[in-house]
Amino acid sequence: MSTPAKKLQNLLGLSRDELEHLAEGLGQPRFRGRQLYEALYKQRATDFQRMTNLSQAFRSELAGRYLIAYPQIDRQFPSRDLAVRYLHRLEDGNSIETVYMPDETRTTLCLSSQVGCAVDCKFCFTALLGVKRNLTSCEIIGQVLTVAAAQAIPHRARLNLVFMGMGEPLLNLPAVMKAVHIIADPNGLGVPLRRITISTAGIVPKIRELALDPMRPKLAVSLNASTDAQRDAIMPINRKYPLAQLLQVCRDYPLRPREHLTFEYVMLDGVNDADADARRVVKLLEGLRAKVNLIPYNGGPELPFKSSPMRRVMAFQDILVARDIPAYIRVSRGQDVRAACGQLSLAGVGD
Numbered sequence: 001m002s003t004p005a006k007k008l009q010n011l012l013g014l015s016r017d018e019l020e021h022l023a024e025g026l027g028q029p030r031f032r033g034r035q036l037y038e039a040l041y042k043q044r045a046t047d048f049q050r051m052t053n054l055s056q057a058f059r060s061e062l063a064g065r066y067l068i069a070y071p072q073i074d075r076q077f078p079s080r081d082l083a084v085r086y087l088h089r090l091e092d093g094n095s096i097e098t099v100y101m102p103d104e105t106r107t108t109l110c111l112s113s114q115v116g117c118a119v120d121c122k123f124c125f126t127a128l129l130g131v132k133r134n135l136t137s138c139e140i141i142g143q144v145l146t147v148a149a150a151q152a153i154p155h156r157a158r159l160n161l162v163f164m165g166m167g168e169p170l171l172n173l174p175a176v177m178k179a180v181h182i183i184a185d186p187n188g189l190g191v192p193l194r195r196i197t198i199s200t201a202g203i204v205p206k207i208r209e210l211a212l213d214p215m216r217p218k219l220a221v222s223l224n225a226s227t228d229a230q231r232d233a234i235m236p237i238n239r240k241y242p243l244a245q246l247l248q249v250c251r252d253y254p255l256r257p258r259e260h261l262t263f264e265y266v267m268l269d270g271v272n273d274a275d276a277d278a279r280r281v282v283k284l285l286e287g288l289r290a291k292v293n294l295i296p297y298n299g300g301p302e303l304p305f306k307s308s309p310m311r312r313v314m315a316f317q318d319i320l321v322a323r324d325i326p327a328y329i330r331v332s333r334g335q336d337v338r339a340a341c342g343q344l345s346l347a348g349v350g351d
C-alpha cells in the first residue's frame with residue numbers, strides 16, 4: 001500500500017517575517033527568507049528551481065515541503081469592452097471572481113475579499129449568496145498574481161486595485177490588510193498604496209481601525225442614499241451604523257496630503273436619485289475632502305431595481321458639481337458578461 005503524499009503547504013500569502021522564520025526553521029539564515037519573499041512577490045516566481053540565488057539544496061528542500069500555487073482560473077468571460085471576468089476555483093471548491101479592466105494608461109483589477117457577502121444590500125447580487133467565508137491573504141494576493149500572469153501584465157504596468165468585488169473587505173480586515181501590505185511593499189508586488197482602494201458599505205468601527213494603520217490604502221464609502229430611512233431600506237447595515245455615525249467617522253479619518261475620501265452612490269431609479277437627494281448629499285458631505293462616484297445601477301432579473309436614466313444621473317451630478325463637490329459618472333465595465341460591480345457571483349458561482 002502506498003502512503004499518501006504529504007500535503008504541501010502553499011507559501012503564497014506569507015509575509016516577509018513569516019518567510020524569514022520559515023527559512024530559519026530550515027536551518028537557513030534569515031535573509032534567505034527575504035530572498036524567497038522577493039522571488040514570490042517581486043519576481044512572481046512559481047517554481048523554486050528558478051530561484052537561482054538560493055542554493056540547490058535549499059531549493060530542493062523547499063520543493064519537498066512547499067508549493068507556490070495561484071488560484072485556478074476555472075472560467076473566463078471576455079467582454080466586448082476588453083474587460084475580462086475571471087472565475088477562480090478555490091481549493092475548497094468555492095468560487096470567487098476577479099475582474100480585469102484594461103485602459104489606455106492603466107489596468108484596474110477588481111478584487112473579491114470574501115466568498116459571498118453578509119452585508120445584505122438589497123440591490124446587490126452578491127448579497128443573494130449570503131456569506132460563505134473570508135478569503136485568506138493567499139487567495140487575495142493570488143487573484144492579482146493569477147490575472148497578472150494570464151494577461152501578461154508587465155511588472156512595471158500601472159496597476160490599480162480596488163476591493164469592489166465580492167464581499168465586504170472591512171469584515172475581513174486582517175487578511176485584507178496582510179495582503180495589502182505585501183502588495184504595496186516595493187519588495188513585494190510594488191503597487192503603491194495610493195493605487196489601492198478598499199470600498200466599504202460603512203462598517204464604522206472597522207473604518208476607525210483602518211484609520212490607525214499607517215500602511216492603509218485609500219478608502220471608498222458606499223453612501224448610496226441621502227437619508228437614514230432610504231439607506232435603512234436598501235442597506236440594512238445602516239440600522240447599525242446610521243449616517244450620522246458613518247459621516248462622523250469619515251470626518252475623523254486622517255487623510256494624507258492630497259488624499260480624499262471617495263463616496264460611491266449607486267443610482268437607483270426612483271429610489272435615491274431625485275434632485276432633493278443630490279442636495280441632501282451635498283449637505284451630508286459638507287466640510288469633507290471628498291469626491292463622489294455616481295454609478296448607474298447594473299440590474300438583472302433577480303432583483304427589482306432599475307438604473308436611473310442617464311439624464312437623471314447627469315442632473316444629479318450637476319447639482320453636486322455646482323456645490324463644489326467633484327462628482328464623476330462611473331459606467332461599469334464588462335456589462336455584457338455581468339462583470340459589472342455587484343453582479344459578480346450569480347452567473348458564475350455554483351454553476
Ligand code: SAH
Pocket residue numbers: 119123124125163164165166167168169199200201202220221222224264265266295296297298299340341342343
Ligand atoms: N462591500 C463593499 C465592496 C463591494 S460592492 C461595498 O459595499 O462598498 C462595490 C460597490 O458596488 C459598492 O459601492 C456598491 O454599492 C456597488 N454595487 C453593488 N451592486 C451594484 C450593482 N448591481 N450595480 C452598480 N453598483 C453596485
